[in-house]
Amino acid sequence: MDLKELKEIIEFVTSKEEIEELELEKSGVRLRIKRSSNHAAPRSPATVRSGMTAADTEGLTSAPPPAASQQEEDLFYIKSPIVGTFYHAPSPGSEPFVSVGDFVDKGSVVCIIEAMKLMNEIESEAAGEVVSILVEDGKPVEYGERLFAIRPR
Amino acid sequence: MFKKILVANRGEIALRIILSCKELGIKTVAIFSEADRHALHVRFADEAICIGPAKSTDSYLNVPSVISAAEVSDADAIHPGYGFLSESAYFAEVCESSRVKFIGPSSESIRLMGNKVRARSEMDRLGLPVLPGSDAIHTEEEAVATAEAIGYPIIIKAVAGGGGRGMRVVQNRGELLTALKTAQAEAASAFAVPYCYIEKFIDRARHIEFQIMADEYGNVIHLGERECSIQRRHQKLIEEAPAVIMSSELREDIGSSVVRAMTDIGYSSVGTLEFLVDERNNFYFMEMNTRIQVEHPVTELVTGIDLVRDQILIAAGEKLPHRQNDIHFRGHALECRINAEDPVTHKPSPGKITSWHAPGGPGVRVDTAAYAEYVIPPYYDSLIAKLVVHGSDRDEAIRRMDRALDMFVLEGVKTTIPLHRQILRNAEFRSGKIYTKFLDHLQNNRARAVEMA
Numbered sequence: 001m002d003l004k005e006l007k008e009i010i011e012f013v014t015s016k017e018e019i020e021e022l023e024l025e026k027s028g029v030r031l032r033i034k035r036s037s038n039h040a041a042p043r044s045p046a047t048v049r050s051g052m053t054a055a056d057t058e059g060l061t062s063a064p065p066p067a068a069s070q071q072e073e074d075l076f077y078i079k080s081p082i083v084g085t086f087y088h089a090p091s092p093g094s095e096p097f098v099s100v101g102d103f104v105d106k107g108s109v110v111c112i113i114e115a116m117k118l119m120n121e122i123e124s125e126a127a128g129e130v131v132s133i134l135v136e137d138g139k140p141v142e143y144g145e146r147l148f149a150i151r152p153r
Numbered sequence: 154m155f156k157k158i159l160v161a162n163r164g165e166i167a168l169r170i171i172l173s174c175k176e177l178g179i180k181t182v183a184i185f186s187e188a189d190r191h192a193l194h195v196r197f198a199d200e201a202i203c204i205g206p207a208k209s210t211d212s213y214l215n216v217p218s219v220i221s222a223a224e225v226s227d228a229d230a231i232h233p234g235y236g237f238l239s240e241s242a243y244f245a246e247v248c249e250s251s252r253v254k255f256i257g258p259s260s261e262s263i264r265l266m267g268n269k270v271r272a273r274s275e276m277d278r279l280g281l282p283v284l285p286g287s288d289a290i291h292t293e294e295e296a297v298a299t300a301e302a303i304g305y306p307i308i309i310k311a312v313a314g315g316g317g318r319g320m321r322v323v324q325n326r327g328e329l330l331t332a333l334k335t336a337q338a339e340a341a342s343a344f345a346v347p348y349c350y351i352e353k354f355i356d357r358a359r360h361i362e363f364q365i366m367a368d369e370y371g372n373v374i375h376l377g378e379r380e381c382s383i384q385r386r387h388q389k390l391i392e393e394a395p396a397v398i399m400s401s402e403l404r405e406d407i408g409s410s411v412v413r414a415m416t417d418i419g420y421s422s423v424g425t426l427e428f429l430v431d432e433r434n435n436f437y438f439m440e441m442n443t444r445i446q447v448e449h450p451v452t453e454l455v456t457g458i459d460l461v462r463d464q465i466l467i468a469a470g471e472k473l474p475h476r477q478n479d480i481h482f483r484g485h486a487l488e489c490r491i492n493a494e495d496p497v498t499h500k501p502s503p504g505k506i507t508s509w510h511a512p513g514g515p516g517v518r519v520d521t522a523a524y525a526e527y528v529i530p531p532y533y534d535s536l537i538a539k540l541v542v543h544g545s546d547r548d549e550a551i552r553r554m555d556r557a558l559d560m561f562v563l564e565g566v567k568t569t570i571p572l573h574r575q576i577l578r579n580a581e582f583r584s585g586k587i588y589t590k591f592l593d594h595l596q597n598n599r600a601r602a603v604e605m606a
Contacts, residue, residue, distance in 0.1 A: 082217070082218060082221065083202055083203075083204050083205075083218050083221045083222045083225060084221050084224075084225060085224075085225055115217055115218070115220075115221035115224075116217050116220050116221050116224065116251070118217075140202075140225035140226070141225075142202045142203040142204070142222075143187075143202075143203045143204050143205045143206075143212075143218065144187060144203055145203070
C-alpha cells in the first residue's frame with residue numbers, strides 16, 4: 001500500500017458520513033480511522049483554563065458544544081490574539097459591541113481584551129453574521145481561544 | 154506565603170518548580186506555547202494558560218503575555234526558572250510594578266550582574282580575584298593595545314554575555330581583529346548589544362562555581378562549589394560536587410569572600426558565582442548568574458537542601474532557613490545532561506521519543522519532563538533529562554552513573570548518552586584531571602584515531 005492508496009482510502013472514508021470507524025490491514029500496513037460524530041474541535045484534556053472554578057469547567061464540558069451542528073457549515077472563528085480578560089462592551093453597563101444575529105464587517109471591533117491594564121480592541125477578521133459568542137463577559141481567555149463564531153457572508 | 158505561583162518556563166525546570174510548590178502547598182499556574190500543549194508542566198500544574206505560538210519570542214519571552222497570564226490567573230508570584238526571562242532586569246521591574254513578586258533577586262542586582270564588565274569591576278572592588286581584563290572595547294586600536302598589554306592568549310567576551318555566545322579565544326595579534334568582529338556580530342544577534350571586552354585567557358582551566366543563598370535581611374550563606382569543566386562550545390555537559398581539587402580550607406576561603414561580596418551588594422535569592430581556576434588552584438571570578446541553575450541538583454544532593462523551595466521562601470520574605478554552620482557536605486554527586494543531540498557533531502535532534510525508561514534505584518535522581526511518545530519540539534533547548542547520582546565518594550558516584558546511563562532507555566532521537574559513557578570510561582576523567590577543553594581534546598583524539606584506522 002503506498003501513500004497515494006492510503007490517501008484515497010482516507011478521502012473515501014471521510015466523504016461517507018455514515019462511516020464512523022474503519023480498520024484495515026493489508027500487506028503489513030494497518031490503518032485505523034475513527035471519526036467523531038460532530039467533528040467538535042479537540043480540546044486538550046490536560047488544559048484547565050485559568051480563573052475557572054471546577055463548576056465552570058464542568059459546565060463547559062457537560063453542556064453540548066453550542067456550535068456543533070453549525071460547525072459543519074464552515075464557520076469562521078475569531079480567536080483571541082493575546083492572554084487577558086474578555087469584555088463584550090466598551091465599558092461596564094454599556095451596549096455590547098456585538099450580539100448574536102448581528103452582522104460584522106472585516107475590521108469591526110467585536111470585543112476588548114484587557115492585558116496588563118491595557119484595553120485591546122479586537123477586530124473581526126471576517127465579514128458575516130455572529131452565530132455565537134463563546135466567552136462570557138469578564139472571563140479570562142488564553143492565546144488562541146475561540147471568542148466568536150461567524151457565518152461568513 | 155504565596156498562594157499561587159505562575160511558572161514562567163517550560164520543560165524539566167518548570168516541572169521542578171511545580172514539585173516544590175506542591176510540597177509547600179502553593180497552587181501553580183503553567184504557561185505554555187502552542188507547541189507545548191501536551192507538555193508535562195501543563196499536565197501537573199493546577200491551571201494552565203496558552204500564552205502564544207511556538208516561537209519563544211512570541212510566548213515564553215513575551216513579557217506582556219506572561220504578566221497578563223499572571224493577572225488573569227490571580228497569581229501573586231512568578232518563578233522564571235532559568236533561561237527565558239530569568240535574567241531580564243526589565244521583566245523583574247515589570248513584575249515589581251505589577252505587584253507580582255518576581256522570585257529572584259532585585260532588578261538592580263540582575264542589571265549589575267547582567268553587565269559582565271560592571272560585574273567584574275564591582276567584584277574586583279569587593280575583594281574577589283579577577284583576571285586581567287578590559288572595559289568594553291570600542292575601536293580596533295583599543296583592542297590591539299589592550300590585548301598587547303594583557304598578553305596573548307586572550308579571550309573576547311560579550312558585555313551582555315552568557316551561554317558561550319559572543320566568545321572568541323585569540324592566540325596572537327594576527328587573529329585578533331577578525332575574532333573581534335565575529336564576536337561582536339554574535340553578541341549583537343544574541344543579546345542585541347554588540348559590545349565586547351577582553352580578558353586574559355587561561356589555557357588549561359577548570360570551571361568551578363559557588364552556590365550562594367541570601368535573604369532580604371542581609372543573611373548570606375554559601376553551599377559550596379560545583380565543578381563544571383566538562384563542556385562543549387562553552388556549554389556544560391557534566392557537573393559534580395564537590396570539586397576534586399577542593400579542600401575544606403580552600404572552600405572556606407573562597408566561600409567566605411563570596412559571602413562578603415554578596416552581603417555588600419545586598420543580594421537576595423539564590424545565585425551562582427562562576428570562577429576560572431588555573432593549574433595552581435588560583436580562583437578568578439568570571440561572572441554571576443542571578444537565577445536557579447540547571448545543575449542545582451548536584452548541590453541539593455550533597456547538602457540535602459531543596460534550593461528551589463528555599464528560593465521561594467526567601468522571595469516570600471522569610472529568613473534564611475539555614476546558617477552557614479548547618480551546611481554539611483555529604484558524599485559526591487554527578488549530573489549528566491541528556492540532550493537531544495548528535496553525540497559527535499552536537500547537532501540538535503528533535504523528534505518523537507519512541508521508547509523511554511528512566512533509571513532509578515539507590516542514589517539516582519532524574520529531572521525531566523519527557524515521557525514515552527513525547528515529541529521534543531525543535532523550538533527550544535535540547536535538554537531532555539538531567540541524570541543525577543549521589544554516592545559516598547566520587548568513585549561510587551561514577552560507577553552509579555555508569556550503570557544508570559546503561560539502564561536509560563531513550564529511543565527515537567539521538568542523545569548524549571553514548572558520549573557520557575565514553576567520558577566516564579576515560580582515565581583522565583576518572584582521576585579528576587579535567588579542564589574546560591577536556592571534551593574538545595577527547596573528541597579530536599577520537600577523530601584522529603578514526604582517521605589513522
